[in-house]
Amino acid sequence: MAHDNSYVDKKFNVVGTRFNRPDGIDKVTGKARYGADASAPGQLVGKVLRSPHAHAQILKINTSKAEKLQGVKSIITFEDLPDLTGADQGMADILENCMARGRALYDGHAVAAVAAVDEQTAAKALKLIDVKYKKLPHVTDVDEAMLPTAPIIHDRIFTRGVEPKPTKPSNISSRTEMGNGDIEAGFAEADIIVEHSFKTEQTHQGYIEPHACLASVNPDGTAELWVTTQGHFVFRNVCAGLLGLDIAKLKVTSSEIGGGFGGKTHVWVEPVALALSRKANRPVKMVMSRDEVFRATGPTSSTSIDVKLGAKKNGRITAAIAELRYQGGAFPGNWAMLGCMTAFACYDIKNNKSIGWDVLVNRPKVTAYRAPSAPMAAFAVESAMDILAKELGMKAIDVRLKNVAREGTLAPYGPTYGPIGIEDTLKAVKAHPHMRAKLKPNQGRGVACGFWFNIGGQTSTDLNIGVDGTVNLAVGTVDVGGSRSSLAMIAAEELGIDYEDVKANIADTTSLGHNDMTEGSRGTFSSGMATIYAAREAIEVLKQRAAQTWGIPVEDVAWEAGHAVATGKGHGNLPKLSLREIAAKSGRTGGPIAGHNEVTADGAGMGFASHICDVEVDPETGRSTIVRYTVVQDAGKAINPDYVEGQFQGGATQGIGWALNEEYIYGDDGRLQNPGFLDYRIPVCSDLPFIDTKILEIPNPNHPKILEIPNPNHPYGVRGVGETSIVPPLAAVANAIANATGVRMGHAPMSPPRVLAALDALDAG
Amino acid sequence: MRYETPASAKEAAGLLKKEKGAAFLLAGGTDLLVKLKMGIVEPDLVVDIKRIPKISDIQSSAKGFTIGAAVSGAELGEHAGLKKAWPGVVEAANLIGSDQIQGRATLPGNLCNASPAADSVPALIAAGAKAVVVGPLKKRTVPVEKVMIGPGKTSLAKGELIEAITLPKAEPRSGDAYLRFTPRTEMDIAVVGIAISLKLERGVIKKARVVLGAVAPTAIVVAAAARAIVGSKLDDKALDKLAAACSAACNPIDDKRGTIEYRVRVAGVLAKRAAKIAFQRAGGSL
Amino acid sequence: MSKSTLVSTTVNGDAVEFACPADESLMTALRDRVGLTGVKEGCGTGDCGACSISLDGRLVCSCIVLGVEAEGRSIETVEGLSQNGVLHPLQQNFIDHAALQCGICTPGFLVAAKALLDRNPNPDESEIRYALAGNLCRCTGYDKIVRAVQATAKDMRKKGRS
Numbered sequence A: 001m002a003h004d005n006s007y008v009d010k011k012f013n014v015v016g017t018r019f020n021r022p023d024g025i026d027k028v029t030g031k032a033r034y035g036a037d038a039s040a041p042g043q044l045v046g047k048v049l050r051s052p053h054a055h056a057q058i059l060k061i062n063t064s065k066a067e068k069l070q071g072v073k074s075i076i077t078f079e080d081l082p083d084l085t086g087a088d089q090g091m092a093d094i095l096e097n098c099m100a101r102g103r104a105l106y107d108g109h110a111v112a113a114v115a116a117v118d119e120q121t122a123a124k125a126l127k128l129i130d131v132k133y134k135k136l137p138h139v140t141d142v143d144e145a146m147l148p149t150a151p152i153i154h155d156r157i158f159t160r161g162v163e164p165k166p167t168k169p170s171n172i173s174s175r176t177e178m179g180n181g182d183i184e185a186g187f188a189e190a191d192i193i194v195e196h197s198f199k200t201e202q203t204h205q206g207y208i209e210p211h212a213c214l215a216s217v218n219p220d221g222t223a224e225l226w227v228t229t230q231g232h233f234v235f236r237n238v239c240a241g242l243l244g245l246d247i248a249k250l251k252v253t254s255s256e257i258g259g260g261f262g263g264k265t266h267v268w269v270e271p272v273a274l275a276l277s278r279k280a281n282r283p284v285k286m287v288m289s290r291d292e293v294f295r296a297t298g299p300t301s302s303t304s305i306d307v308k309l310g311a312k313k314n315g316r317i318t319a320a321i322a323e324l325r326y327q328g329g330a331f332p333g334n335w336a337m338l339g340c341m342t343a344f345a346c347y348d349i350k351n352n353k354s355i356g357w358d359v360l361v362n363r364p365k366v367t368a369y370r371a372p373s374a375p376m377a378a379f380a381v382e383s384a385m386d387i388l389a390k391e392l393g394m395k396a397i398d399v400r401l402k403n404v405a406r407e408g409t410l411a412p413y414g415p416t417y418g419p420i421g422i423e424d425t426l427k428a429v430k431a432h433p434h435m436r437a438k439l440k441p442n443q444g445r446g447v448a449c450g451f452w453f454n455i456g457g458q459t460s461t462d463l464n465i466g467v468d469g470t471v472n473l474a475v476g477t478v479d480v481g482g483s484r485s486s487l488a489m490i491a492a493e494e495l496g497i498d499y500e501d502v503k504a505n506i507a508d509t510t511s512l513g514h515n516d517m518t519e520g521s522r523g524t525f526s527s528g529m530a531t532i533y534a535a536r537e538a539i540e541v542l543k544q545r546a547a548q549t550w551g552i553p554v555e556d557v558a559w560e561a562g563h564a565v566a567t568g569k570g571h572g573n574l575p576k577l578s579l580r581e582i583a584a585k586s587g588r589t590g591g592p593i594a595g596h597n598e599v600t601a602d603g604a605g606m607g608f609a610s611h612i613c614d615v616e617v618d619p620e621t622g623r624s625t626i627v628r629y630t631v632v633q634d635a636g637k638a639i640n641p642d643y644v645e646g647q648f649q650g651g652a653t654q655g656i657g658w659a660l661n662e663e664y665i666y667g668d669d670g671r672l673q674n675p676g677f678l679d680y681r682i683p684v685c686s687d688l689p690f691i692d693t694k695i696l697e698i699p700n701p702n703h704p705k706i707l708e709i710p711n712p713n714h715p716y717g718v719r720g721v722g723e724t725s726i727v728p729p730l731a732a733v734a735n736a737i738a739n740a741t742g743v744r745m746g747h748a749p750m751s752p753p754r755v756l757a758a759l760d761a762l763d764a765g
Numbered sequence B: 001m002r003y004e005t006p007a008s009a010k011e012a013a014g015l016l017k018k019e020k021g022a023a024f025l026l027a028g029g030t031d032l033l034v035k036l037k038m039g040i041v042e043p044d045l046v047v048d049i050k051r052i053p054k055i056s057d058i059q060s061s062a063k064g065f066t067i068g069a070a071v072s073g074a075e076l077g078e079h080a081g082l083k084k085a086w087p088g089v090v091e092a093a094n095l096i097g098s099d100q101i102q103g104r105a106t107l108p109g110n111l112c113n114a115s116p117a118a119d120s121v122p123a124l125i126a127a128g129a130k131a132v133v134v135g136p137l138k139k140r141t142v143p144v145e146k147v148m149i150g151p152g153k154t155s156l157a158k159g160e161l162i163e164a165i166t167l168p169k170a171e172p173r174s175g176d177a178y179l180r181f182t183p184r185t186e187m188d189i190a191v192v193g194i195a196i197s198l199k200l201e202r203g204v205i206k207k208a209r210v211v212l213g214a215v216a217p218t219a220i221v222v223a224a225a226a227r228a229i230v231g232s233k234l235d236d237k238a239l240d241k242l243a244a245a246c247s248a249a250c251n252p253i254d255d256k257r258g259t260i261e262y263r264v265r266v267a268g269v270l271a272k273r274a275a276k277i278a279f280q281r282a283g284g285s286l
Numbered sequence C: 001m002s003k004s005t006l007v008s009t010t011v012n013g014d015a016v017e018f019a020c021p022a023d024e025s026l027m028t029a030l031r032d033r034v035g036l037t038g039v040k041e042g043c044g045t046g047d048c049g050a051c052s053i054s055l056d057g058r059l060v061c062s063c064i065v066l067g068v069e070a071e072g073r074s075i076e077t078v079e080g081l082s083q084n085g086v087l088h089p090l091q092q093n094f095i096d097h098a099a100l101q102c103g104i105c106t107p108g109f110l111v112a113a114k115a116l117l118d119r120n121p122n123p124d125e126s127e128i129r130y131a132l133a134g135n136l137c138r139c140t141g142y143d144k145i146v147r148a149v150q151a152t153a154k155d156m157r158k159k160g161r162s
Helices: A024-029 A064-068 A089-098 A119-128 A183-188 A232-243 A270-280 A290-296 A335-343 A374-392 A396-402 A422-431 A483-495 A523-550 A579-584 A641-660 A729-741 A752-764 B009-018 B032-038 B073-077 B080-085 B087-094 B107-113 B120-127 B223-229 B236-249 B260-281 C026-033 C089-096 C106-119 C125-131 C143-159
Strands: A044-050 A056-062 A072-076 A110-116 A130-135 A172-180 A192-200 A212-217 A223-227 A250-254 A284-287 A303-311 A317-327 A352-359 A443-452 A457-465 A471-475 A502-506 A557-560 A563-566 A593-601 A607-617 A624-634 A691-696 B002-004 B023-026 B045-048 B058-061 B064-068 B130-134 B139-143 B148-150 B161-168 B174-181 B192-201 B204-213 C004-011 C014-021 C052-055 C058-061 C074-076
Touching (some): A044 A119, A064 A119, A089 A232, A089 A270, A110 A119, A110 A270, A183 A303, A232 A270, A270 A284, A303 A335, A317 A335, A374 A396, A374 A443, A422 A443, A422 A607, A443 A729, A624 A729, B009 B023, B009 B130, B064 B080, B080 B087, B087 B120, B087 B174, B087 B192, B204 B223, B223 B236, B236 B260, C052 C106, C089 C106
Parallel strands (some): A471 A502, B023 B045
Antiparallel strands (some): A056 A130, A072 A110, A212 A223, A443 A607, A607 A624
16 A cells, blocks of 8 residues: 655655754763752762662661761661552552662662762761661572462562462563464464574663762752653652652753663652652762662563464465563563564564563563563564574565565554554665675674554643744753754744754753653654644744734734745735744734643654664684674654664664673572673674664654644654664574574574584584 | 872882781772772772883883883883784783773783783783882892782782883794683673794794683693694694693683683684784794 | 862863862762863773773773872863864764764763874774774764764864864
8 A cells, every 4th residue: 555655745944854953062062961960059979778689588777877977967768768659559669669668679679878978978878787688589580480489579469361360479470462363273274383482681771871860858848859861750750759749849850861761761769869868958969880770770671482483385474472471670560561562563464472471580670671572572573584484495584575564454462553664664675785795704694673662642842932033942851862953853844944043952840741751762753743733833823923913814824934924815015024023023012922732642653674684603702793784764754864863773783782792690699790881791882883774754644643733734754763773683683693604593692602502502413 | 098109119119018908009090990989999008100200111122121010001002112022912901991991001900900811911921021029128020920829819928019011022933912702892801811922943833832811710821732833833733732722721710701611612712813823923824 | 088189180271279089080070079070970990981081191081090190190071172162073073973862972982082083093994993992882873973083084184183
């Protein structure tokens, strides 16, 4: 079915060009202020005492010696954070994760905290806190945690989603099942069946900026929080709730954020800093060390996945089933469920089923990491697709094209797809010059696909026109990747003025209505939508002022290329009025000119991608080098192509690190052995080649929603772009290694020792 | 914590000897300051040697090279004469960390931090390097392989410090090389390190020294590996024997950086590769 | 609390004095005593390069230099790159090539890239990548950073500027 190309053909003046970002100068001069870059008079330094045990009863916390240390101003434990969460178990979990309540659930779990006049005193104070632990048996592996013999982490957890209802507590918090059709019939009609098991290790978002905040609570219940976060409004709600503060009285200001990728959507030190400040009656600054970031924030799940595919000789898949086991750390999560939703999403498979098990282990509470749960599921399914292709004697791309999802396909997780780009990305991959690059000895090429939903969410935006015609755009979505530039471009496009005349800012929580997090690739999509509507509202006001100035009905005024134009009979002689001219008179025509919008943006449009990876494997050491890499992804409409490419390259690199070397290494004692950048090995500059990108634009017809547009303008067709690019690399690398060596790697990361062992096994067997 | 900047090695030695608390030397600080940050050490006294005159000099003479204790990896890499004479030593030193680390890291620091995986140590040993050790009363010179005696332990007495590292003059028709295995291209600690130094006579290996790192509590000189290639032109049989001898000499541990099995295997692989490089540098043809 | 030592140093060409305890890092001293927050703590152990400075012309991680070591020495930070409000070509090219996203690693990269171009005005791709291996970036995949450095090297060679 042909796509509607009206968006693609629409001539944009600003959108789609490459403009420099407004925060660029501050960032290249060192002026930009991140979480740790704020200070307040009289501020104290906050530090956290953390459990050295994976699982332990906390028998007693004796803070008396620490309290006597000169320079210590407050010490807190869970007793200073009373449980106000009521029936909200989710909030109760957040509270317990921020500060242990009688039991340490993972190595690094916060047990107490101090605020002192300086770093050295705070460190000394921590050493003087005497904690009596009673070690408990622990479990850190997802499969081991599911065994009936595993130590139970919370005895209030009974597995949801199984019948009959269990009577014994379990580490399995839920079982999810979804899919369509008849699996048994599907496998019965298959000519070929392949199955394989996969394992992926835990990784961390790896943002270079550790969590940091500056908290100040006043005796009258007002408070301020400066924090690096992906969502200052959500942080406000959570912190206010946990501390019993009024939402409107807690002013949260988002600093520049030094990377988040989902890992800064959750609170850890923030409620602790607020509690310390409240007790000490002074501002408290807390900055996590790198060690703490790895041990005690929110890494992604480690997983264990089985996939089985059945297909006819012609390549048509007749049945697909996946069983996905994801650990969520020491608290229940929905990670396996998300994996189920994405597993077969790229394909049109009549009979498909995904079963997900969400499991608890003694590890930190898992938090979102860029397309959460999708990379692991894709590692399994996209590897299985290549295994199937090999059995069928078909090209890997062709098997995918034979089964690709299109507009009208029923997605495995429920809805029917609108216009989507997966087929276009596969065709673009097939035609890409990368596919014809010559491979040298020990080199292999792999392709893989990926998918992410992208979300909309609550958004509030203000657009204010200054008397000189320059425009302030206040948005509430934190800028993680350059969205301020894109939003300014959208505002300029709508108003018909120059990009340089618009300044976008991230407002604090007292200035706008609620904005959901910048996650789910929603920043440019949602705030973009709200910006469009806010701009259109301002245009209505501008038209009214022009009408007033000319003394004609407002119905006879149009807005064209940044000017009010008098239309209709008899008005032809009226000269156009520019935005600047109207703004200059605004004080006399009715006051400041502005537009405002709240929207729960909907229909973010799915992002599909296909990647090509060339790898060279050293057969004597098992070490893999990425030789060539290409990302082809559908962006709907690239507002700023430079920043879209940047998202593609950054996400692909995170996926490559996950594929090759990144993993949490736990000892038998349940302690994390590599909580640092030395031994948690993210890709360095010399590990990578240039990453080629191709942006496809299959418009998203939901941006903005046609029914809500007062004027019959074309929407922009924007899709979220930030997440999909992390999904394909694990399998792209695995498939490349398979083609280079004949070895099928089922355990990520595919580090040199694992690859060498697999090569040995291949030689032996 | 107290911080002192003595004006001579002897003065530094005196400060160390006198100190009743925990005293540490500071040259590049790339190990000490990391340990300080992580709370692994709590120094009472830090003695910074960088203000000692000539401590950052590289002197070359007919007898060889004298490298002051505070010479950084970056400075080693910029010294044309040293690179020409001992390319293996320089490349080993230059593999320690990033350019930022190279701006500070020193040979004595790498040696006395005494990590089994220290990159410069196998190459220094293979080259016959010596350490000039200064105490409050006397000076002594000791082969580098006698300095590290175990992980984190050196043979230096309280009050002793290394003032310089000396390298002999490179003999004609000699070459050295250092290779290591790391999962990434940079920024990793060596999983296996190997240094080979050899001298040719009429195209045949006359003398050889093979030293392994990261596969035992200290760097180990593998005599059997040297014997495997002496008298050869590095034919396949000699290379296989070299690899086998290196693998056999390994006494590694399993840790987050590598397993015993992997280290033993890769030691043999790298030995062959390093030998070929050293051989070609010595003027041999393969 | 340790007594502080008074340190006299030069920062970006200006004479600067600050007092810090002997065990405080130069990174912390620059941020908290001198007020230059361009150096960032990404790890505190010399593994990420976000705190990179030039010390007497040598690229180093300021988190593993003691503040007291700066006595009598000359320090250059990212804040010293632009002159009289004019951005250094590296800074301009980073913006023009979209070589930054969140920007936390950017000061470190700029200082490291300048150190590279100061000693090698014509680096090839591999030399650039290895020279910058000590600077971690999690947002960009390094692609546009390398391109920005290449473009700068070309620009600066054209202008005959060092």
